[in-house]
Amino acid sequence: LEARFGLKQLSTGDLLRAAVAKGTDAGKEAKAVMERGDLVSDEIVINILSDRLAEPDCAEGVIFDGFPRTQAQAEALDVLLADMGQSLNAVLELQVDDAILVDRILGRAEEARAAGKPVRADDTAETLAQRLSAYHADTAPLISFYEHKDVLQGVDAMQPIDQVQANLAASVEHALA
Ligand code: AMP
Numbered sequence: 001l002e003a004r005f006g007l008k009q010l011s012t013g014d015l016l017r018a019a020v021a022k023g024t025d026a027g028k029e030a031k032a033v034m035e036r037g038d039l040v041s042d043e044i045v046i047n048i049l050s051d052r053l054a055e056p057d058c059a060e061g062v063i064f065d066g067f068p069r070t071q072a073q074a075e076a077l078d079v080l081l082a083d084m085g086q087s088l089n090a091v092l093e094l095q096v097d098d099a100i101l102v103d104r105i106l107g108r109a110e111e112a113r114a115a116g117k118p119v120r121a122d123d124t125a126e127t128l129a130q131r132l133s134a135y136h137a138d139t140a141p142l143i144s145f146y147e148h149k150d151v152l153q154g155v156d157a158m159q160p161i162d163q164v165q166a167n168l169a170a171s172v173e174h175a176l177a
Helices: 012-022 025-036 042-053 071-083 098-114 125-139 142-148 161-176
Strands: 008-011 062-065 091-095 152-156
Touching: 008 012, 008 042, 012 025, 012 042, 012 062, 025 042, 025 125, 042 071, 071 142, 091 142, 091 161, 098 125, 142 152, 152 161
Parallel strands: 008 062, 091 152
Antiparallel strands: none
16 A cells, blocks of 8 residues: 555554664553553554654655554544644544454464564463453444544455455545545
8 A cells, every 4th residue: 555555654553662662761651551452542652653744754645554543542633634734535444353353463473483583572362352352442432433524434354365455455546536
């Protein structure tokens, strides 16, 4: 999607993991929260994201990945974008059954381990259960928030990767048209 549409992918998870690795104040605060599978505070996430959004490589457009995850983040994003004279073109909801998601993520950890690559500290069955519970409690309500704004597009993410990729690209193309 980045290459095809000239967008920059901004993953708040990646930004937070970089802050943890660097040992910044925000990273220190986020580390234990992430290892538990809970959500990092809105304040930290919004600060980290708004700083990144101000960098020049975001000027042509952005794909927010894993953000917003709470109502407060969604509202802060509206304000941030309005200040920049921008707005959301689309919100893509990747729809997957929880059990399949758990299999995929444990599979990702297993593959990384087998390849001698680093395994995410939160890709364990226990932490995943907490991550899913945070999703259902705090993030799933945003589906109706964005439905009301008429920007939500559901994508069936139970299909094979190339199919999901094609559907996501079609959704983005439609949203940018
Ligand atoms: P992810 O890389 O999207 O799977 O996120 C990994 C972890 O980072 C999550 O379980 C949260 O602890 C934290 N995180 C990432 N994005 C957010 C966000 N938008 N709000 C709060 N916490 C977040």
